[in-house]
Amino acid sequence: MNLSSTLPGLIVASSLLPGLVIFFLREGSQFTRTLLNLGGAFAKLVLVGIMIWGVFHEKVYATRWTLAPGLELALHADALSVLFVTLSTILWFVTTLYAIGYLEHSPKRSRFFGFFSLCVSATVGLALAANLFTFVIFYELLTLATYPLVAHRGNTEAIRGARIYLVYTLGGGLALLLGAVWLHAVAGPVTFVEGGVLSRLPEQTYSQLKWIFVLLVLGLGVKAALVPLHGWLPQAMVAPAPVSALLHAVAVVKAGAFGIVRVVYDVYGVEFAADLNLLLPLGVMAAVTIIYGSIKALSQDNLKKRLAYSTVSQVSYIALGTATLGPIATIGGVVHLVHQGVMKITLFFAAGNYAETLGVHKVSEMNGIGRRMPGTTLAFTVGALGMIGIPPVAGYVTKWYLGLGALEAGAAAWVLPVLIISSLLNAAYFLPVLYRAWFLEAPVDWPNEHPRTGWFETTGALFWPPVATAVLALAAGLFAAAPYSPLEWAELIAEREYLR
Amino acid sequence: MEVDVLVLSVALPLCGALIAVAWPRRCEVVGMLTAFAVSVAAVLTLVQVLVVGALQHEMGGWTPGLGIALRVDILSAVFLVLVGLVVLASSVYATGYFGQPREKAHFWPMWLLLLAALNALVLSSDLFNVYVTLELLGLTAVSLAALSGQRAAIDAALRYLLVGLLGSMVYLAGVALLYLGYGTLDLPAIATQIESEPIAWLALCLMTGGLLLKTALFPLHFWLPPAHANAPAPVSAVLSALVVKAGFYLVMRLWIDLFPALLTPSTGLLLGIPGAAAVLWGSWQAFKAERLKLLAAYSTVAQLGYLFLGLALLFQLAPGPTRDVLFGGIVLMALTHGFAKAGLFLAAGMVQKRSGNDQISNLGGMAQRMPVTTFTIALAGVALIGLPPSGAFLGKWQLLSSALGLGQWLWVIVVATGSMLAAAYVFRVLERAFAGSSQPDAPVAIAREEWPALLLSAIAAVLLGVGSGWLWPLLGNDI
Numbered sequence: 013m014n015l016s017s018t019l020p021g022l023i024v025a026s027s028l029l030p031g032l033v034i035f036f037l038r039e040g041s042q043f044t045r046t047l048l049n050l051g052g053a054f055a056k057l058v059l060v061g062i063m064i065w066g067v068f069h070e071k072v073y074a075t076r077w078t079l080a081p082g083l084e085l086a087l088h089a090d091a092l093s094v095l096f097v098t099l100s101t102i103l104w105f106v107t108t109l110y111a112i113g114y115l116e117h118s119p120k121r122s123r124f125f126g127f128f129s130l131c132v133s134a135t136v137g138l139a140l141a142a143n144l145f146t147f148v149i150f151y152e153l154l155t156l157a158t159y160p161l162v163a164h165r166g167n168t169e170a171i172r173g174a175r176i177y178l179v180y181t182l183g184g185g186l187a188l189l190l191g192a193v194w195l196h197a198v199a200g201p202v203t204f205v206e207g208g209v210l211s212r213l214p215e216q217t218y219s220q221l222k223w224i225f226v227l228l229v230l231g232l233g234v235k236a237a238l239v240p241l242h243g244w245l246p247q248a249m250v251a252p253a254p255v256s257a258l259l260h261a262v263a264v265v266k267a268g269a270f271g272i273v274r275v276v277y278d279v280y281g282v283e284f285a286a287d288l289n290l291l292l293p294l295g296v297m298a299a300v301t302i303i304y305g306s307i308k309a310l311s312q313d314n315l316k317k318r319l320a321y322s323t324v325s326q327v328s329y330i331a332l333g334t335a336t337l338g339p340i341a342t343i344g345g346v347v348h349l350v351h352q353g354v355m356k357i358t359l360f361f362a363a364g365n366y367a368e369t370l371g372v373h374k375v376s377e378m379n380g381i382g383r384r385m386p387g388t389t390l391a392f393t394v395g396a397l398g399m400i401g402i403p404p405v406a407g408y409v410t411k412w413y414l415g416l417g418a419l420e421a422g423a424a425a426w427v428l429p430v431l432i433i434s435s436l437l438n439a440a441y442f443l444p445v446l447y448r449a450w451f452l453e454a455p456v457d458w459p460n461e462h463p464r465t466g467w468f469e470t471t472g473a474l475f476w477p478p479v480a481t482a483v484l485a486l487a488a489g490l491f492a493a494a495p496y497s498p499l500e501w502a503e504l505i506a507e508r509e510y511l512r
Numbered sequence: 513m514e515v516d517v518l519v520l521s522v523a524l525p526l527c528g529a530l531i532a533v534a535w536p537r538r539c540e541v542v543g544m545l546t547a548f549a550v551s552v553a554a555v556l557t558l559v560q561v562l563v564v565g566a567l568q569h570e571m572g573g574w575t576p577g578l579g580i581a582l583r584v585d586i587l588s589a590v591f592l593v594l595v596g597l598v599v600l601a602s603s604v605y606a607t608g609y610f611g612q613p614r615e616k617a618h619f620w621p622m623w624l625l626l627l628a629a630l631n632a633l634v635l636s637s638d639l640f641n642v643y644v645t646l647e648l649l650g651l652t653a654v655s656l657a658a659l660s661g662q663r664a665a666i667d668a669a670l671r672y673l674l675v676g677l678l679g680s681m682v683y684l685a686g687v688a689l690l691y692l693g694y695g696t697l698d699l700p701a702i703a704t705q706i707e708s709e710p711i712a713w714l715a716l717c718l719m720t721g722g723l724l725l726k727t728a729l730f731p732l733h734f735w736l737p738p739a740h741a742n743a744p745a746p747v748s749a750v751l752s753a754l755v756v757k758a759g760f761y762l763v764m765r766l767w768i769d770l771f772p773a774l775l776t777p778s779t780g781l782l783l784g785i786p787g788a789a790a791v792l793w794g795s796w797q798a799f800k801a802e803r804l805k806l807l808a809a810y811s812t813v814a815q816l817g818y819l820f821l822g823l824a825l826l827f828q829l830a831p832g833p834t835r836d837v838l839f840g841g842i843v844l845m846a847l848t849h850g851f852a853k854a855g856l857f858l859a860a861g862m863v864q865k866r867s868g869n870d871q872i873s874n875l876g877g878m879a880q881r882m883p884v885t886t887f888t889i890a891l892a893g894v895a896l897i898g899l900p901p902s903g904a905f906l907g908k909w910q911l912l913s914s915a916l917g918l919g920q921w922l923w924v925i926v927v928a929t930g931s932m933l934a935a936a937y938v939f940r941v942l943e944r945a946f947a948g949s950s951q952p953d954a955p956v957a958i959a960r961e962e963w964p965a966l967l968l969s970a971i972a973a974v975l976l977g978v979g980s981g982w983l984w985p986l987l988g989n990d991i
Contacts, residue, residue: 035887078981080844080906081837081988085978120880149900156899159939163946166879171947175939182935185899186928193912 020087031129113473188231208281236268253364295335306437341417371460380454554596683722727759730790745861784824790817836988841910855969876948893938903976
């Protein structure tokens with residue numbers, strides 16, 4: 013078998029095929045389902061490992077399949093896609109373990125895990141997409157695969173949240189589609205190339221290119237939850253915790269942010285985009301989102317909602333880094349794809365553990381929870397400190413590079429205040445939670461405590477995932493300068509974007 | 513030997529129908545065998561066309577003009593396969609759907625006649641033969657639509673009958689004019705002589721008008737929703753997926769093969785504007801529909817609109833690769849809709865049978881009670897909205913791309929609005945299906961009815977999108 017032309021396809025298939033089989037399993041066949049889930053997740057890890065090794069050794073991986081004249085389903089491995097694929101694959105593995113533990117006794121598991129696998133397949137597909145057409149396909153598939161997950165519980169609230177989610181994402185998908193078709197009509201098939209491909213177009217197309225950019229960013233901005241397109245995100249909180257974790261850290265929100273990075277760097281080219289005056293509006297939009305999300309997070313008592321608004325705010329760091337010209341800011345933006353994912357998934361796992369083990373859903377119920385569930389709370393603390401930007405957790409690396417990048421680009425006058433204000437706000441909505449959790453007296457009874465089984469504060473399947481991701485978040489910060497760290501990889505990406 | 517398959521496509525179902533009448537006790541077996549054989553013949557025909565190119569068969573050795581000629585090119589071969597597969601799947605479904613021997617004895621002969629009419633229509637290359645097949649198609653379709661014997665079905669079928677007859681008469685008047693003007697009815701023979709003159713124009717208008725009435729293009733769609741919504745499920749499936757498309761197929765054939773001399777780029781607007789209106793009106797009505805089958809029927813009105821909208825764009829493009837690609841896109845949309853709509857109607861039939869009615873408000877908990885059926889509806893919905901990886905996604909991409917290339921934004925807005933409305937009506941159903949009862953009733957599983965529907969939907973939503981790359985360049989050669 014020729015790996016160089018099949019590997020990207022295999023990586024998508026490694027979750028797609030198990031997912032399709034899972035749909036047809038009986039509810040009771042837990043063993044087969046778990047085997048397929050973990051087998052798929054593990055196979056994907058191995059395949060991605062091979063890909064990283066190959067890309068490092070300058071091998072080229074590309075899978076192509078013609079759908080129609082001029083329209084090719086193409087997957088490839090470049091530095092940026094490897095970064096995102098690795099992130100999704102590792103976090104999917106962890107989330108699968110977590111989801112198996114979380115949903116152990118609930119109904120409709122076959123349906124859940126089927127769509128769960130499709131969701132990851134779509135994410136990996138858009139990470140590997142080699143052209144805009146392929147990206148659009150997987151972007152829409154992601155919408156379709158996540159809808160049933162958000163609606164999973166089937167109660168009025170879930171259906172309502174899912175409907176809002178769908179209205180936003182399908183609307184965004186349409187904008188993206190129109191932008192992509194239009195660009196296709198103007199420029200022909202658009203392949204992602206480091207440094208961008210559009211600067212060679214004649215000048216009379218520039219005004220069209222600007223409108224196309226607006227459409228594309230509108231479409232991507234919905235999933236990336238840029239204000240004012242963020243309205244679905246807090247509503248989608250009704251989904252089960254593993255779904256929220258995946259949605260916020262890896263799949264949906266990240267797909268939007270990743271798409272913005274792709275469009276700016278590999279379609280337009282960051283310098284060309286700056287020449288067209290497209291970056292400043294994007295940057296302003298990101299800045300407004302960062303501040304707005306943080307302010308909204310302050311007043312949320314529901315823990316998952318607070319985290320959701322925090323996501324709104326944090327994901328826009330990626331867009332902010334993208335919109336700031338210069339390699340340093342690029343590094344900050346791209347590396348945050350990984351950092352935000354690892355930190356946010358930790359926070360959501362922890363929130364899920366509180367809800368599942370003790371029935372705690374609100375910040376105001378978290379008094380003294382650190383003593384009842386020290387491991388989970390420690391993980392939560394690591395994630396929260398990282399979000400604020402306190403070393404040595406990964407978040408500070410992002411903020412450091414964004415700040416430096418802003419100085420380099422001469423945009424310090426407005427980027428630095430945004431960073432500072434947002435960090436203060438981050439502290440304002442996270443530190444009180446930590447204070448409650450560690451220093452206040454615990455109540456006599458928790459809202460809905462499950463009896464303790466075994467050694468840990470909760471079941472093993474729920475306990476280990478947040479601990480593992482918290483360790484990853486710490487490691488990404490502590491060993492930021494080590495080879496193969498996310499930061500190192502982001503530097504490689506930035507180097508390629510600017511040198512070619 | 514090569515041409516025999518062509519004859520088989522028409523002869524087999526005709527013979528099957530006769531046997532089924534003569535032997536009512538075994539009509540189901542006869543019907544199934546015939547449907548299967550016809551599908552095989554259709555696939556073989558396609559393979560032959562792929563290998564050796566377009567084929568013609570003169571029945572009994574009589575040359576066209578006097579005799580009957582059957583002709584097949586890649587376009588008709590593809591439609592033959594669509595007809596064959598949809599009818600086969602619906603036949604399997606029908607064996608479970610019709611329980612009473614009386615129902616079966618009424619259903620199968622008509623069903624096979626309808627199949628013969630469809631195949632003959634696709635293969636005819638003579639305008640009068642087309643008329644004959646149209647009449648046969650119309651009559652069998654009406655009697656099948658009235659099969660349930662309920663008041664609403666009879667009323668709708670009667671209206672369908674009158675509209676169908678009117679449509680064929682108007683078409684026939686056009687054919688007569690052409691014969692008057694050019695002295696032949698053979699399609700290729702007329703095509704070589706035709707010029708832009710009043711008689712040709714009048715013939716074009718009459719023939720197109722008659723066919724549009726049969727195709728239910730807005731605003732001539734009024735008869736379709738009740739007729740399709742009240743027929744038995746396998747019949748609805750074939751009516752919506754194939755019968756109305758036969759009209760579209762003929763319009764496309766006539767405009768592209770017969771009348772190109774008359775057409776200016778703006779003539780296409782005569783089809784495109786009603787098409788655009790159909791997209792918007794049909795989708796809106798589907799969104800408001802309270803019954804699942806009515807929703808599916810209005811959705812057909814809308815989906816036909818896209819096809820005519822596509823033709824309007826097609827006639828504005830100069831011959832060349834762009835036009836060929838758009839043509840492929842339109843054909844792919846027609847195919848996708850055929851498979852998807854058949855799947856949707858079959859699924860709706862199951863819902864109706866299990867819960868007594870097909871009110872959308874009653875669908876709560878369906879995702880757990882009937883998971884396979886829900887999945888079928890979801891896949892069909894993906895194809896109707898035009899989301900990837902369905903064939904309609906690629907088709908819509910080409911529509912949008914052509915409209916943008918021509919700088920005609922109105923079409924873009926229509927397609928975009930239609931897609932959003934389609935999403936609204938599809939997800940209104942799915943939302944109900946996902947809602948409710950966490951205590952599931954035991955899931956129902958009736959493989960004989962569930963699987964044909966699921967396969968049809970899956971072909972539309974996945975296979976035609978992912979596996980049709982080879983077809984496009986070939987379709988381009990046809991026009």
